[in-house]
Amino acid sequence: MAATRASASIDTLVAFAKRRGFVFLSSEIYGGFAAVYDYGPYGALLARNIRDAWWRAMVQEHANIVGLDSSIFMSPRVWEASGHVANFSDPLAECKRCHTRVRVDHLLEVAGVFADEKMSDEEINVLLRENKEKVRCPQCGGSDFSDAKAFNLLVQSNLGNFTGDWNKQPTYLRGETCQGIYVNFKNVLDTARVKVPFGIAQIGKAFRNEITARQFIFRKREFEQMEMQYFVAPDAMMDAYKEWRAKRWHFYTETLGFRKENIRWHEHENLVFYAKAAHDIEYCFPFGFKELEGVHARGDYDLMQHMKASGVDLMYRDPQTGEKYIPHIVETSVGVDRLFLAVLTEAYEEEDLGEGKTRTVLHLPKVLAPITAAVFPLMKNKPALVTKAREVFDMLSAQYMCEFDDNGNVGKRYRRQDEIGTPYCVTIDFQTLEDNTVTVRDRDTMHQERVAIDMISEYIRKNK
Numbered sequence: 385m386a387a388t389r390a391s392a393s394i395d396t397l398v399a400f401a402k403r404r405g406f407v408f409l410s411s412e413i414y415g416g417f418a419a420v421y422d423y424g425p426y427g428a429l430l431a432r433n434i435r436d437a438w439w440r441a442m443v444q445e446h447a448n449i450v451g452l453d454s455s456i457f458m459s460p461r462v463w464e465a466s467g468h469v470a471n472f473s474d475p476l477a478e479c480k481r482c483h484t485r486v487r488v489d490h491l492l493e494v495a496g497v498f499a500d501e502k503m504s505d506e507e508i509n510v511l512l513r514e515n516k517e518k519v520r521c522p523q524c525g526g527s528d529f530s531d532a533k534a535f536n537l538l539v540q541s542n543l544g545n546f547t548g549d550w551n552k553q554p555t556y557l558r559g560e561t562c563q564g565i566y567v568n569f570k571n572v573l574d575t576a577r578v579k580v581p582f583g584i585a586q587i588g589k590a591f592r593n594e595i596t597a598r599q600f601i602f603r604k605r606e607f608e609q610m611e612m613q614y615f616v617a618p619d620a621m622m623d624a625y626k627e628w629r630a631k632r633w634h635f636y637t638e639t640l641g642f643r644k645e646n647i648r649w650h651e652h653e654n655l656v657f658y659a660k661a662a663h664d665i666e667y668c669f670p671f672g673f674k675e676l677e678g679v680h681a682r683g684d685y686d687l688m689q690h691m692k693a694s695g696v697d698l699m700y701r702d703p704q705t706g707e708k709y710i711p712h713i714v715e716t717s718v719g720v721d722r723l724f725l726a727v728l729t730e731a732y733e734e735e736d737l738g739e740g741k742t743r744t745v746l747h748l749p750k751v752l753a754p755i756t757a758a759v760f761p762l763m764k765n766k767p768a769l770v771t772k773a774r775e776v777f778d779m780l781s782a783q784y785m786c787e788f789d790d791n792g793n794v795g796k797r798y799r800r801q802d803e804i805g806t807p808y809c810v811t812i813d814f815q816t817l818e819d820n821t822v823t824v825r826d827r828d829t830m831h832q833e834r835v836a837i838d839m840i841s842e843y844i845r846k847n848k
């Protein structure tokens with residue numbers, strides 16, 4: 385069998401995701417809404433399984449990590465203290481010919497010049513001038529650009545502004561979820577019986593006024609983050625950093641089974657001034673290796689900023705030594721949507737079955753598959769088969785996400801389930817009526833086994 389996995393173009397994945405109800409353009413009947421997407425029935429299930437897998441690996445499997453669900457809206461003072469109001473920006477330049485505004489780091493990247501995201505505006509402008517001959521406007525092809533200006537990415541709202549006073553400080557939709565963790569640090573410490581080292585994890589929506597937004601769900605304006613902040617003693621930070629890098633690598637390569645050639649580390653060369661070390665895990669998306677997750681040693685910057693701005697003591701007192709300090713932080717941060725795209729890229733295959741036959745199959749890790757088992761009566765016009773199949777569906781769906789399908793021949797039903805990555809297809813046939821066994825067909829090997837009805841659940845659990 386010739387495998388062409390991970391070679392699908394982004395256009396193929398976009399079309400596939402729409403056709404099989406994974407991802408839709410937002411407000412599509414109105415022509416769409418830039419960089420905003422909706423998850424369809426299978427997409428919603430896949431996204432939910434991605435969140436669950438992360439939560440299990442981070443919260444459930446760590447006795448010293450607790451969960452949090454903080455609000456999207458926070459006091460505007462949070463975003464002042466964190467530095468987002470002043471510094472959370474992308475460098476934007478305007479094409480002098482057609483007036484299109486473009487992110488300069490992306491212009492340079494297309495021209496083969498690497499600009500680190502953490503570069504100052506001045507450094508970016510120097511690069512832009514040095515490479516004037518190489519950069520091209522994506523709209524008109526022009527190469528004459530204004531100097532880059534910082535464009536703030538925070539999304540503003542008018543929440544609570546009942547007077548319509550535009551001089552009033554706006555309320556922002558959160559630009560990252562971790563600020564909700566920092567401002568709840570003391571609440572968690574005082575209530576959750578945790579001791580340093582410990583972590584707080586949360587999954588939630590974040591919003592950014594992204595300028596370049598033409599990479600499907602890789603870069604959205606409304607997206608979801610899964611972030612964990614690990615609080616440690618200052619001298620323990622670099623060890624914790626090493627430990628979390630290893631754990632997050634394990635999550636991708638072992639838990640999710642990403643192939644090693646599709647994933648790599650990228651070490652930041654230009655660190656933000658407070659960071660001690662920063663690595664990204666990059667995945668080989670259809671448009672090349674790009675950041676999937678960040679693992680950063682952030683020092684005491686975040687808690688220090690909030691302590692200074694709020695006036696509330698966020699120091700930790702070591703119960704053994706009595707020593708007081710501001711905990712240092714190791715952060716792990718990944719987007720649900722970006723991981724969704726990586727998972728889809730990794731799993732998608734147009735498989736050559738020989739003799740001119742092909743199938744599209746998603747080799748999803750079983751824990752992520754939207755549907756775990758599809759249940760088929762061999763024929764829909766045989767009431768005894770349909771009744772039995774309904775019974776099997778009711779039994780399995782109490783434990784697993786299942787789908788009932790009696791439409792078309794079984795071969796076609798297999799293909800439909802292969803496309804959405806269903807690991808098991810359970811067929812109720814005439815033999816079932818005699819001996820209470822069914823066939824269970826495996827998505828990847830396409831082999832079928834006869835299994836007793838009361839053992840199917842165990843069979844799936846064992847092979848899951």
Ligand code: GAP
Nearest residue numbers: 560562602603604607676677678717718719722
């Ligand atoms: N708290 C740190 C932080 O927010 P970030 O590198 O800006 O750092 C972390 O974002 C992760 O969030 C990224 O690695 C990516 O997976 C995801 N992410 C960031 N911006 C995104 C966007 N516009 N669309 C989808 N995912 C995004």
